[in-house]
Amino acid sequence: MTFHILISDPLSEDGIYPLRQANGVNIVMETNLTPEQLADRIDGFDALIVRSQTQVTRELIEKASNLKIIGRAGVGVDNIDLEAATEYGIIVVNAPDGNTNSAAEHTMAMIMSMARKIPQAFHALRNQQWDRKSFVGVELKNKTLGVVGFGRIGQEVAARAKGQRMNVIAYDPFLTAERAEKLGVDFGSVEDVLKVADFVTVHTPLLKETKHLINKQAFEIMKDGVQIVNCARGGIIDENALYDAVKSGKVAGAALDVFEQEPMVDFRLLDLPEVIATPHLGASTFEAQESVAVDVSMDVVSYFTTGTVRNSVNLPSVPKEIMKKIEPYFDLSERLGTFLTDLIDATAEEVTVRYAGELANMDVRPLTRNMLKGMLKRHLGKQVNNVNALYLANQKGIVVTEQKTTESKGFTNLITVEIKTAEGIRKAAGTLLNGQGARIVKVDDYLVDVVPEGHLLYVRHNDRPGVIGRVGTLLGQENVNIATMQVGRSIVGGDAIMMLSIDKPAETSSLEQLGNLEEIQGVTPINL
Ligand SMILES: NC(=O)c1ccc[n+]([C@@H]2O[C@H](COP(=O)([O-])OP(=O)(O)OC[C@H]3O[C@@H](n4cnc5c(N)ncnc54)[C@H](O)[C@@H]3O)[C@@H](O)[C@H]2O)c1
Numbered sequence: 001m002t003f004h005i006l007i008s009d010p011l012s013e014d015g016i017y018p019l020r021q022a023n024g025v026n027i028v029m030e031t032n033l034t035p036e037q038l039a040d041r042i043d044g045f046d047a048l049i050v051r052s053q054t055q056v057t058r059e060l061i062e063k064a065s066n067l068k069i070i071g072r073a074g075v076g077v078d079n080i081d082l083e084a085a086t087e088y089g090i091i092v093v094n095a096p097d098g099n100t101n102s103a104a105e106h107t108m109a110m111i112m113s114m115a116r117k118i119p120q121a122f123h124a125l126r127n128q129q130w131d132r133k134s135f136v137g138v139e140l141k142n143k144t145l146g147v148v149g150f151g152r153i154g155q156e157v158a159a160r161a162k163g164q165r166m167n168v169i170a171y172d173p174f175l176t177a178e179r180a181e182k183l184g185v186d187f188g189s190v191e192d193v194l195k196v197a198d199f200v201t202v203h204t205p206l207l208k209e210t211k212h213l214i215n216k217q218a219f220e221i222m223k224d225g226v227q228i229v230n231c232a233r234g235g236i237i238d239e240n241a242l243y244d245a246v247k248s249g250k251v252a253g254a255a256l257d258v259f260e261q262e263p264m265v266d267f268r269l270l271d272l273p274e275v276i277a278t279p280h281l282g283a284s285t286f287e288a289q290e291s292v293a294v295d296v297s298m299d300v301v302s303y304f305t306t307g308t309v310r311n312s313v314n315l316p317s318v319p320k321e322i323m324k325k326i327e328p329y330f331d332l333s334e335r336l337g338t339f340l341t342d343l344i345d346a347t348a349e350e351v352t353v354r355y356a357g358e359l360a361n362m363d364v365r366p367l368t369r370n371m372l373k374g375m376l377k378r379h380l381g382k383q384v385n386n387v388n389a390l391y392l393a394n395q396k397g398i399v400v401t402e403q404k405t406t407e408s409k410g411f412t413n414l415i416t417v418e419i420k421t422a423e424g425i426r427k428a429a430g431t432l433l434n435g436q437g438a439r440i441v442k443v444d445d446y447l448v449d450v451v452p453e454g455h456l457l458y459v460r461h462n463d464r465p466g467v468i469g470r471v472g473t474l475l476g477q478e479n480v481n482i483a484t485m486q487v488g489r490s491i492v493g494g495d496a497i498m499m500l501s502i503d504k505p506a507e508t509s510s511l512e513q514l515g516n517l518e519e520i521q522g523v524t525p526i527n528l
């Protein structure tokens with residue numbers, strides 16, 4: 001049987017030698033196809049290998065009736081419709097480590113070029129102007145670099161910036177004080193970073209949460225004369241807001257490798273002399289291209305020879321027999337992870353998952369991974385799945401422990417998730433009720449009975465007469481319909497909680513008003 005592979009973006013020829021050496025493969029390289037031509041060509045291929053340029057849309061996937069694996073020779077998978085790929089049973093693999101170094105080096109090259117106005121000076125010289133006055137730069141030494149997104153590339157950039165004698169302050173939802181100390185950087189909230197940085201560089205994926213993370217308000221809190229870099233993804237910085245901030249003089253320099261639309265169509269930013277740019281070249285080195293092509297080719301070969309892959313972005317690796325028994329708990333596990341993450345406003349350091357009842361006699365590792373997926377997806381987005389969740393948690397320094405006991409306190413099975421942060425331990429327990437689906441039955445030490453889906457509000461309050469009524473009245477006035485309400489308390493007149501299920505997410509202003517009500521200690525929205 002022949003395995004047909006289409007490579008639709010330029011890949012290093014040296015890097016695809018694992019494909020060339022494999023038996024039974026037919027490799028087609030067509031790197032100039034329009035989306036329409038690609039859609040016409042895709043049927044009949046077993047594998048598609050891309051970089052960031054090919055848009056692997058749902059429409060394309062629906063036309064690809066033989067497609068089994070998509071290889072992304074690079075990190076970002078935002079050009080691939082992962083939901084559609086998963087839905088159609090197509091494995092997506094990427095090459096997460098292969099271009100880290102090149103992207104970090106490019107970021108430093110951009111920072112230094114921007115600080116010393118090298119592209120502008122070169123441009124003038126090319127035009128035969130010997131101008132030494134217009135291009136006075138600033139030193140990096142003793143300046144503060146703010147790194148937003150402290151993953152593989154963010155950390156490599158920080159290490160290089162320290163080599164330039166810069167101070168580094170970073171923000172990442174997974175960065176703890178201990179880890180920051182170990183890596184020799186300061187850390188704080190995203191606002192802390194933006195307020196003190198002389199240079200800001202972003203290294204997050206493009207997610208719903210990071211879209212326009214650097215916007216008008218973010219620019220307002222930055223130092224006057226700040227310089228800003230985006231070598232991660234177009235869209236993390238709001239380009240209109242950046243244009244205004246540069247025009248007003250607030251931002252003294254911007255270095256961009258990536259854009260909201262690629263290939264670029266709106267060149268307005270480049271009219272500004274303070275802006276320098278490259279056309280998405282962060283990973284464009286011989287070394288990185290060879291490395292990502294080798295990684296992704298090896299995974300494609302491994303897939304069609306053994307059925308296994310190393311860097312899956314969407315493949316649940318669960319043995320069939322185990323899957324059948326524990327499958328009903330997959331969704332509950334994931335929701336418990338997301339529920340607790342929404343509840344906690346601090347970085348997870350340790351996670352313990354306790355399985356009680358019949359589950360204690362089974363291999364529940366896939367459930368733990370699913371819970372971690374629920375926990376991590378808020379910040380890592382689509383790249384986290386059942387296969388890579390534990391790896392990613394460990395990479396973030398989170399210690400994960402499973403515990404089992406056959407005693408389940410009245411439930412056939414009970415899954416309790418406990419998350420330890422610098423602020424203490426929070427926990428939630430859930431079960432499947434016979435015929436009635438999933439329930440969260442305990443939050444911290446409060447007994448509840450909550451269906452873990454939709455929009456929830458977790459309200460901490462003092463157990464006093466009239467509080468529940470006031471909450472109901474206010475939400476009514478705000479046109480928020482309460483579907484269900486659960487109340488739990490420690491002792492009469494002591495601390496208590498309300499878990500409300502509401503029909504639509506509450507506006508920030510409604511949450512603020514709720515939080516200001518008498519006897520209310522705090523309100524946390526949870527979206528499952
Ligand atoms: N310009 C290029 O050619 C090029 C090359 C390689 C990678 N990239 C892009 O760089 C980005 C980072 O790549 P990586 O390999 O370091 O990924 P990574 O997954 O190792 O790191 C991303 C980090 O962002 C953090 N994060 C998520 N949401 C956040 C938020 N709201 N605020 C702050 N941090 C947040 C995550 O916790 C994670 O630690 C990706 O978007 C990738 O596609 C661009």
Ligand SMILES: O=C(O)[C@H](O)COP(=O)(O)O
Binds near residue numbers: 073282283
């Ligand atoms: O996410 C990535 O790996 C980079 O953006 C590189 O993209 P490229 O493969 O198109 O150079």
